[in-house]
Amino acid sequence: MRFLGLLLLLLVLAVLSLSAGRVWLGPIALFDALMDPEGAGRMIWNLRLPRLLVGMIAGAGFGLAGLTFQTLLRNPLASPDVIGVTQVAAFGAVAALFLGAPVVLGAWAGGLAAVAVLGWLAAHPRHGIETRAVVLQGLALAIFAAAGTEALILRMGDSSAGMAMTWLSGTLNAAGWAEVRRGIWLAPLLIPLLLAGRVLDRLELGDDLARALGLRVGLLRAGLGLIAALVAAGSVALCGPMGFVALAAGPVGRLVAGGRPSPLAAMLTGAAFVTLADVLARALAPAALLPTGLYTALIGAPVLILTVRRMARR
Amino acid sequence: MPFEIRDLSIHLGGMPVLHGLDFTLPAGGITGIIGANGSGKTTMLRAMAGLLPPERGLVRHQGQDIAALPPRARARRIAMLPQSAAAPPGLTVRQLVARGRTPWMRPFLPMGPTDRAAVDRALQAVGLVDLAARPVDSLSGGQRQRAWIALVLAQECDTILLDEPLNFLDLPHQAELVGLLRQLGETRSVVMILHDLTIAARVCDQVLALREGRLVAIGPPGTVLSPEPLRETFGIGFDCTTLPDGKPVVLPAGL
Structure with a gap:
């Protein structure tokens, strides 16, 4: 029932997203435009629809990766955008841009490297992994990576530096069908994370109990962590490191799912979140084309505070 | 025989924690593990649950080396409740x-x-x-x-391992839970870590005492919970007396 509500919300936001922009379309005009891809609907089909799809795919990826990391590390703060996975992926993407390599490969290399470094730093001889330390070490990693990215951008020419800065706050302005096609490649990576709900449920009870229940905790944590890193990095490659989506989607999705770590709810929440932010970006300042990531942070911060308060009150 | 432990040594983070433990536990009933903090009780329980790879030696559960069991099969035989699960x-x-x-x-x-x-x-x-x-x-x-x-x-599972199940409970709740644990011990093998020696004396069919990762004593409560083994286990003297029902009551000397 709650999932249905979330799905409905996503649908409403999607319709709004297709309507919103410098030219607002009413429901009937929107329908006509969708029916006429070659004529009146060209703007919708060439600009708004791919933009919507890229945002939803990236948001879904951020949401899933966020919940996965938060649950694997048993810490609501341990989302990829806090523990440095997103930042190192962004560094990898910018470095790839700098070297003329495919952006997504750079982002993936960065995401995997971040998880490898965190896993190595946090390895604890007695407990397998020191989950509390990861957040702090990841924070340091994030700052380090952000500094590296800035250094790279400073060495770029003025025009590409400006584009890179916009990209770094997370933007859908460049999203077209090529990005949608690249986003579809992410789908197979989402599946294992979507199916991991039961594993996440068990890991929440603590490593020892999860292992006593027959789970291969070390293997599952490493495997799911690496996949989640690829997903987060893939989303970064699509639209830049959009702030707060991964961090907020986990707890909000959890609230929707009645307190359980539900990958489906986190994925839908992430997608809805980015779509909402993009509607706002175009509804509030249609001419300015401000980065969508500005609005995800704007909505994300209060949503996160409210959610954490609600969780604490339970 | 649910547990047969042969020459078991466990290292944690390169540090030896258990040194060549060697004992068997009979099927059924309640076994209590006692010992001071850091004596290796939890490590031993985790090793018996198959969560720690032995450095040397082995743990057999009903004749089967548990290190050789796949995790799921192991989890169908041995259940473990860690301390302070949240x-x-x-x-x-x-x-x-x-x-x-x-x-x-x-x-x-x-x-x-x-x-x-x-x-x-x-x-x-x-x-x-x-x-x-x-x-x-x-x-x-x-x-x-x-x-x-x-x-x-x-x-x-027919074997249940519990790490300090009575911790942080007030006396009425302890008494209530002890009743429940006794019932479990009638149909299964229960192994649990206990701090309260008097409770250990009342619920356990046998007691196993550890000190610094070595086995000090194993046997019925009447034997293990007596001044000499206890002094060896905890390094302090104990006053022991016996209630009319034959069960010992144990307190640190001078308390």
């Missing part, structure tokens, strides 16, 4: 208990009728049927501990 906020009692079915459930499929029946039986056994829909974090300490024990019961 339920995620909002999780209901029934949801928590259902987690115990994990090793029996087919991957990606929901619980079947067998699983639901096992959960019902576990809730019944600990007397939490009426509270099954309540969040675990809204229960009293004693009820909460019973919910965790129900999780382990739902796992339907």
Whole structure:
């Protein structure tokens, strides 16, 4: 029932997203435009629809990766955008841009490297992994990576530096069908994370109990962590490191799912979140084309505070 | 013979914690593990659950080397409840208990009728049927501990390992839980770590004393919970007396 509500919300936001922009379309005009891809609907089909799809795919990826990391590390703060996975992926993407390599490969290399470094730093001889330390070490990693990215951008020419800065706050302005096609490649990576709900449920009870229940905790944590890193990095490659989506989607999705770590709810929440932010970006300042990531942070911060308060009150 | 431990040595982070333990536990009944902090009790319990690879030696459960068992098969034979397990906020009692079915459930499929029946039986056994829909974090300490024990019961293993199940409970709740543990000991093998020696004397069929990762004594409570083995275990003197029912009462000397 709650999932249905979330799905409905996503649908409403999607319709709004297709309507919103410098030219607002009413429901009937929107329908006509969708029916006429070659004529009146060209703007919708060439600009708004791919933009919507890229945002939803990236948001879904951020949401899933966020919940996965938060649950694997048993810490609501341990989302990829806090523990440095997103930042190192962004560094990898910018470095790839700098070297003329495919952006997504750079982002993936960065995401995997971040998880490898965190896993190595946090390895604890007695407990397998020191989950509390990861957040702090990841924070340091994030700052380090952000500094590296800035250094790279400073060495770029003025025009590409400006584009890179916009990209770094997370933007859908460049999203077209090529990005949608690249986003579809992410789908197979989402599946294992979507199916991991039961594993996440068990890991929440603590490593020892999860292992006593027959789970291969070390293997599952490493495997799911690496996949989640690829997903987060893939989303970064699509639209830049959009702030707060991964961090907020986990707890909000959890609230929707009645307190359980539900990958489906986190994925839908992430997608809805980015779509909402993009509607706002175009509804509030249609001419300015401000980065969508500005609005995800704007909505994300209060949503996160409210959610954490609600969780604490339970 | 549920447990046969042969020359077991365990290292944690390169540090030796258990040194060549060698003993067997008979089937059924309650075994209490006693020892000072850092004597290796929890490490031994984790090793018996198959969660730690032995540096040397082996743990056999009903004749089977547990290090050679796949995790799921192991989890169908031996259940373990770690100390101070915390339920995620909002999780209901029934949801928590259902987690115990994990090793029996087919991957990606929901619980079947067998699983639901096992959960019902576990809730019944600990007397939490009426509270099954309540969040675990809204229960009293004693009820909460019973919910965790129900999780382990739902796992339907004939061997249950408990790490300090009586911790942080007040005396009435301790007494209540002891009654429940006694019942479990009638049909299964229960091994648990205990701090309160007088309680250990009352519930355990046998007591195993550890000091610095070595076995000091193993035997019925009347033998192990006496001044000499206790001095060797804890390094201090004890005053021991015997109640009319023949069970010992033990206190540190000079307390």
